[in-house]
Each structure stands twice: as structure tokens, then as C-alpha cells.
Amino acid sequence: MGSMESRILEIIEKHKSRDSKILPILHGVQDEFGYIPEKAIKLIARELRMKPGEIYDTASFYSFFRFEPPGKHIVRVCDCMVCHIKGASEIIHRIEKEFNIHMGETTKDGKFTFETVEGLGHCDESPVMMIDDKIYGNLDPMKAMKILRGYEQ
Amino acid sequence: MNLLKDASNMKTYIENDGFHALHITLEHTQDEIIEEVERSGLLGRGGAAFPTGLKMKFVRNEKTTPKYIVGNADEGEPGTFKDRVLIEKNPFQILEGMIISAYAIGASKGFFYLRYEYRNLVKEIERKMEEMREENLLGKNIMGTDFSFDIELVLGAGAYVCGEETALMESIEGKRGFPRIKPPYPAQYGLWGKPTLINNVETLANIPLIVNMGPKKYAEMGKEGCTGPKLFSVSGYVRKPGVYEANLGEYTVREMIEIAGGVDGEFKGLMLGGGAAGFILNGNFLDMPLCFKDAKEWGVSLGTGNIIVFNQSVNIWDVLLNIAKFFEHESCGQCFPCRYGTKRIRKIIEKILEGKGTTEDIEKINATARAMKIASLCPLGSSAMLAYESAMQNFRDELLEVIS
Numbered sequence A: 001m002g003s004m005e006s007r008i009l010e011i012i013e014k015h016k017s018r019d020s021k022i023l024p025i026l027h028g029v030q031d032e033f034g035y036i037p038e039k040a041i042k043l044i045a046r047e048l049r050m051k052p053g054e055i056y057d058t059a060s061f062y063s064f065f066r067f068e069p070p071g072k073h074i075v076r077v078c079d080c081m082v083c084h085i086k087g088a089s090e091i092i093h094r095i096e097k098e099f100n101i102h103m104g105e106t107t108k109d110g111k112f113t114f115e116t117v118e119g120l121g122h123c124d125e126s127p128v129m130m131i132d133d134k135i136y137g138n139l140d141p142m143k144a145m146k147i148l149r150g151y152e153q
Numbered sequence B: 001m002n003l004l005k006d007a008s009n010m011k012t013y014i015e016n017d018g019f020h021a022l023h024i025t026l027e028h029t030q031d032e033i034i035e036e037v038e039r040s041g042l043l044g045r046g047g048a049a050f051p052t053g054l055k056m057k058f059v060r061n062e063k064t065t066p067k068y069i070v071g072n073a074d075e076g077e078p079g080t081f082k083d084r085v086l087i088e089k090n091p092f093q094i095l096e097g098m099i100i101s102a103y104a105i106g107a108s109k110g111f112f113y114l115r116y117e118y119r120n121l122v123k124e125i126e127r128k129m130e131e132m133r134e135e136n137l138l139g140k141n142i143m144g145t146d147f148s149f150d151i152e153l154v155l156g157a158g159a160y161v162c163g164e165e166t167a168l169m170e171s172i173e174g175k176r177g178f179p180r181i182k183p184p185y186p187a188q189y190g191l192w193g194k195p196t197l198i199n200n201v202e203t204l205a206n207i208p209l210i211v212n213m214g215p216k217k218y219a220e221m222g223k224e225g226c227t228g229p230k231l232f233s234v235s236g237y238v239r240k241p242g243v244y245e246a247n248l249g250e251y252t253v254r255e256m257i258e259i260a261g262g263v264d265g266e267f268k269g270l271m272l273g274g275g276a277a278g279f280i281l282n283g284n285f286l287d288m289p290l291c292f293k294d295a296k297e298w299g300v301s302l303g304t305g306n307i308i309v310f311n312q313s314v315n316i317w318d319v320l321l322n323i324a325k326f327f328e329h330e331s332c333g334q335c336f337p338c339r340y341g342t343k344r345i346r347k348i349i350e351k352i353l354e355g356k357g358t359t360e361d362i363e364k365i366n367a368t369a370r371a372m373k374i375a376s377l378c379p380l381g382s383s384a385m386l387a388y389e390s391a392m393q394n395f396r397d398e399l400l401e402v403i404s
Helices: A002-015 A022-035 A039-046 A051-059 A079-086 A087-097 A141-152 B012-013 B020-026 B031-038 B052-060 B082-087 B089-103 B115-133 B163-171 B201-213 B216-221 B253-259 B282-285 B294-297 B318-330 B336-354 B359-377 B379-383 B384-395 B396-401
Strands: A072-076 A114-117 A129-131 A134-136 B068-073 B109-114 B150-155 B196-200 B229-236 B242-247 B267-272 B279-281 B306-311
Touching: A002 A039, A002 B082, A002 B306, A022 A039, A022 A051, A022 B150, A039 A051, A039 B115, A072 A087, A072 A141, A072 B115, A072 B282, A079 B229, A079 B306, A079 B318, A087 A114, A129 A141, A129 B201, A129 B267, A141 B068, B012 B115, B020 B201, B031 B201, B031 B216, B052 B089, B052 B196, B052 B201, B068 B089, B068 B163, B068 B201, B068 B306, B082 B089, B082 B115, B082 B201, B082 B229, B082 B282, B082 B336, B089 B109, B089 B115, B089 B196, B089 B201, B109 B115, B109 B163, B115 B150, B163 B196, B201 B216, B201 B229, B229 B253, B229 B267, B242 B359, B253 B267, B253 B282, B253 B306, B267 B282, B279 B318, B279 B384, B318 B336, B318 B396, B336 B359, B336 B379, B359 B384
Parallel strands: A072 A114, B068 B109, B068 B196, B109 B150, B229 B306
Antiparallel strands: A072 A129, A129 A134, B229 B242, B267 B279, B267 B306
16 A cells, blocks of 8 residues: 555646645546555545545545545546437436446446536537546437447447 | 637737737726727626626725736536637637736736547647747736736536636636625626636637727727627527627628528527527517627627527427427536425426426516525526516417417
């Protein structure tokens, strides 16, 4: 665990001199580990002379910070109003059925974490989903499944 | 195109008059620049349409230092994607507008707040700011003058409420995005309690245009009460969804839908202003000019310049449930009317969609809406019911048909 600690300290050090430091540090930690380990909360608090509760208070407010390791790929299916009227629900149902899970969960093999989100800002290609950092648009259930199967390899 | 120029590399931007406005600015006084913005008639593009020049003046008049400026790119309104397209195509114009505004109000530090969903743009924006530092357009002694200014990019983490200006400031300060009680306004008490100017990024991109062409010529684009170019996000059932630029007042809603390829299917209605905090309108509104002033006269608002087109396949109660869920999830939980109201509304609409709605349920929705409007702390709670209320006016028969 020594290496985790030193990596977290490096991230804190990198952003410490910013005026707005807490969000960048939390993003840095999540980018590195995929989630925000409890260890990180404690170290950030120690280094910034704050209380762990204060750091957790901030982090837990935002939907995209997570406190458990996610699956290998994070799939965010947009169910904003535009994607919704263009068939997002059918895509969501199909995914839930095929992977036998609910949105918000990680598949048993750890390959995917599925989430619904409310606006990826790509309404010109609705319905859309984002896998990790990549946007896939103009979907239908079949197309979405085909793309997901491609990530299973 | 004045905003949607393809100028994402610095060379192209400079060839198209880029940073010329900054050069002019630095030869003028702060008050001269603010006066130009005031005379241009520019209204904020983030949804509230507040006069930008006036807002600058408020911050300029404050004696406390340091002062800050924030570029708001926390574009969270469903159906709105104009800021993303603008950042991709013409980022330097936003940054130039931010530097000019900073000079005008006397700020030495700025923050560019980008929503999490656009995180794939972070590296690109950081790189562009680095290029600007190398060219002495950002940082110490900009263009060899006494004026120093730099920008920090802050990435949000998925909270719609952070688009509200005071919540956004809390977020930059590293706290949860709870809106503050206003007044005091950001001009007096903004970031870390200091005077702060906060503008939508599209608003900022208009500033170099005003300085370059002068306020009079700028105001000739558009008409009185709504001047200058505006970006419109057109989506839903149109054949060519996308972001389109037009001068304010230049087109009607109908014409804008035509520009976006026309309706895909048979027209039913549209959502204007925002995909959550917006208005659900019927065909009567197709002839409304896309102008802040006209919209007001028609009893609606252009909001962020968002048009979502519905064809006959769209069920209005289903849309309202989607919006209710959105607000329930995005309510920050700080004030009770919004925290409880959004949940209550969602439950009632679910019941209605199950076919069990009664007139008593409609009365409950109305009472809840009234309470939220009066007592919510920030615009999230007070605008959450705009869609429902406008739908009730414009699709009353359809909505009441399923009520027993």
C-alpha cells in the first residue's frame, strides 16, 4: 500500500498550489485508481489541514465521484429528455436484460459498470452513451449491444 | 459566422482578427470597455439574459480586491449543447473575451468551469491556455502592458445545480455545490467572498466582437432589446439536429426548425428555453421570433436558446415524468421545498402514468408547484415546474384526458 500512498501524495502535491484545489485533487485520485479510496480522503485532509469529513462532504455531493472500484469500463447511458423521447429507455431495458443487472451496478465479471446520466451534451446524435471517455451516438438497442460486445473482448 | 467560426488553432484564429480586440482593449481605459459592452446591448447567454455591461459595472465599482472572473461552461440543461460546440470550434474567442472582461473589471485571476461530461476537452483547453502563455496573451504583463491575468481550469463532477452561479462558486472553492442565499450577489460577495464576475462562455465570446466592430455595429445585428448573434441548440425530432447561429430576432421558431432540416414526422410541439427548466409549447408558438424581448411578450423565455422538437410519437406526461425525475435527482437537498417537492411531483406523475390519476392529484401538483416557486432557495426549485405549467396551458386536453 506504500505505493498507493506515495501516488496520492504526488497528486496532492501537483495541485496544491492551485486556488481551486479540492476538485482537481479528487479528479486526479479517481483518474489514477478509478475511485476515491478512504486512504485518499485521509491524506488529502492531512495535507490540506482539513478534516476527513470535510473532504468526504464535498466528494460525496458530486455524482461522478465514486468510493468503490468500478468495472473495467464505465458505461453511461444518457436518459436526458432528448435521448428519452428518442428511445433511451429501450436501450436501458435491453442492457439490463442482456447483462442481467440494474443501472448503477457492476457486472459480476467486473467488465462493466452501468449508469444512467442526465445529459451528455451530445443531443445532436441522440440517443447517446459514453463508454469511458468515448461518445457513441444515434443508437438503437441493437447497435448499443454490438458496441458493448466489442468492449467485452 | 461570428461565433461558430472554425478557429480552433491559434494560427487560424489570429488570421481571423484573433486577439485584435485584446490589443485594442489594452489601449483603452477599463470604463471605456465597460461602456462599449453596455452600449452593445449584450444580454447574458446562459439563460437569465441579464445585461452583461451592467454586471461588469457592478464588479468594477467594488473596492475590495482581489477580484475574480468565472467562465461558466457548466452546460447542464438537457438539450443544450451549444457551449460544447463553441468550445470545440472557437475556444480562443471565449478566452479572449474572458481576458478583456478581466481587464475591464480589474481581475487578475479567472476560472474556467467545465462540466464533467466534457472532460475530454480538458487537455485541449489546457494546451490552448499554455500556447497563450507562450505568446504572452495570458500570464504576467500581457502584451507587454502592466496587466497580468491567468486562468485556472476547474472540472466539475456532475451536478446540474452547479450551473447556478453561487453553487458554482462553492464548487470552485472545493465545497459541495449548495447555492447561496442572494443578496449579497457575486459582484459583492463571490469567490472566497471577493467581487466576482461570472458569465456564460457564449456571453464571453461576444465581447471580442463588440470591441472589434464597435457597439453600434454590433447592435445592428439583431434588434432593440435583443442584439447580437446567438447560438441555438436544436434537437429532438428534426432531420438535422445541431447548433445553429443566428442573430437574435432574425428568425422565428418555425424558421429555425426549418434550418435544422424540418420536423422528422408530424409536428406536435416543442420545448423551448431548456430541456428541464423550459417551456412545453404547441404550434401557436411557431411564429414567435427568437428574441429575448419577443419571448418575454409571449410569456416565455429563450433560456439558453434551446429547441427540442416533439413529433406525434411523444407523450407529454412521459416527458413530464422524465423532467420530474431529473429535478428530483438534481435537487441539491439544501432547502426543503425543492428537496421534498421534486420527489412528490415525481411520485404523482408516476401514478398518473399508471392510469390512476385523479383531479385531486392535479390539485396536489399545483399546490406543490406553488410552494416550490415561492419558497425555494434557488432557481432550480422555482423553475422546476415551468415545463408542467406550460404543458398544462398548451396541452391541457391531452393531459387531462387520462385523469379521472
